[in-house]
Amino acid sequence: MxxxxxxxxxxxxxxxxxxxxxxxxxxxxxxxxxxxxxxxxxxxxxxxxxxxxxxxxxxxxxxxxxxxxxxxxxxxxxxxxxxxxxxxxxxxxxxxxxxxxxxxxxxxxxxxxxxxxxxxxxxxxxxxxxxxxxxxxxxxxPSTWYVPVMALFMTLGLNAPPVLFGLYIGARRRLMESLRERADSLEQELSLLADRAEQRAQWARQEERRRIAREMHDVVAHRVSLMVVHAAALQAVALKDPQKAVRNAALVGDMGRQALTELREMLGVLREESVPAVSGGVPLAAVGRAAAAAAQAAASEEGPGLCALEGLCEQSRLAGAVVELVVLGESGAYPREVERTAYRVVQEALTNVHKHAPGAEVVVRLAHRGAEVAMQVENGPSDAGAADAGLPSGGNGLVGMKERVVRLGGVFVSGPTDAGGFKVSAVIPVSVPVAGDGV
Structure with missing residues (x-):
């Protein structure tokens, strides 16, 4: 050949x-x-x-x-x-x-x-x-046809076999080369798919870590902040007003139990929907699917919704803050993740008020607009006479709120107001994009 x-x-x-x-x-x-x-x-x-x-x-x-x-x-x-x-x-x-x-x-x-x-x-x-x-x-x-016919037979017998055999060998070789190229192409495609699956698995792990961090921050930061505020009030009125001290102590206990309940629920979800590690021969594509499914399932878990906003504001009122809740429009049947995200935005905004603007008046506005839900938490200037609770701040509250809202396709804006306060605004569409789109 x-x-x-x-x-x-x-x-x-x-x-x-x-x-x-x-x-x-x-x-x-x-x-x-x-x-x-x-x-x-x-x-x-x-x-x-x-x-x-x-x-x-x-x-x-x-x-x-x-x-x-x-x-x-x-x-x-x-x-x-x-x-x-x-x-x-x-x-x-x-x-x-x-x-x-x-x-x-x-x-x-x-x-x-x-x-x-x-x-x-x-x-x-x-x-x-x-x-x-x-x-x-x-x-x-011999007849006139004998010589040309015999010469033709001899010529074809001499030239036809090598030509036909050569055409067969050439076609077979080209077929083998095309199959080899196709195998190489499939191998490259499989390599690309493996890389993409690894990227999806990595993205899913990072998304799960961010979600856990946001949930931990929301649960711990808000509840513990209110507990610290009530503990300070308890310390201040323990000797002067024993009855009020008893009420504050009961509130601190209720908040602690609520925080523990939410932590148990979140840890239970993590145990049930843990993401397998990329080791021991586990396929990367399976890891990516499992991680994405865990993140999506965890995102849709039961949690506080819009109906709990009044109770959230009441907790801040009991801590001494002046909080007004204004609701516009009629509430609809929203996806669970939309309601929980709206609740967490308001919760984190109130937590920031307790941390950075104690004593300030707060207005919480919630607007139902049919295709979207809008919320705004605006506080006035801090009361100069109010004592600072000394709560630590990691600077991740606003970042977590923005991540939550943007993940659902919404818009998040925050910044100081002309009156010397601070305002947090968010608009979340009712239709939730499928988790993993755009990866």
């Missing part, structure tokens, strides 16, 4: 041979062809009236052309056609036609050269048969 372009470009290839056995095969065929042509050249020299040594040398050089059949198959076929009248180079013609048909030469060139070789062999065969018949006894008188 002829060497492909990939074989010729292979590292360590010898000239145009990609493998050592290909070179050995071509050298052997060239030596056999050179010996055949040298013997036939001696006979041709006798007919042409030239020295036999010159004829043998000419035949040897002509037969050696077969050495370059893989590199220049057209040259080999043309040489075999040129020396056909001299009745030499039959092996070179057969091997040359096979190599030409199996190579990457355009089919039209192969058809033209195969036709030329067929005509040349047919003419030479017909002439030799007539000469042989003429040299026989006078009683043998």
């Amino acid at each position: 002829t060497a492909t372009g990939a074989d010729r470009d292979a590292p360590g290839a010898l000239w145009w041979w990609g493998r050592r056995r290909s070179a050995v095969l071509d050298v052997g065929l060239a030596l056999v062809s050179a010996a055949e042509c040298a013997v036939e050249g001696v006979g041709f020299a006798g007919k042409a009236g030239v020295p036999e040594g010159l004829g043998a040398l000419f035949g040897f050089l002509v037969g050696s052309v077969l050495l370059v059949r893989r590199r220049w198959p057209i040259t080999v076929v043309l040489v075999s056609i040129a020396v056909a009248p001299a009745e030499m180079g039959f092996l070179m013609g057969i091997v040359g036609l096979y190599t030409l048909a199996a190579s990457e030469v355009p089919r039209r060139y192969t058809a033209v050269l195969a036709g030329m070789a067929t005509v040349a062999v047919f003419v030479v065969t017909a002439v030799e048969m007539r000469r042989d018949i003429a040299a026989q006894a006078d009683d043998f008188d």
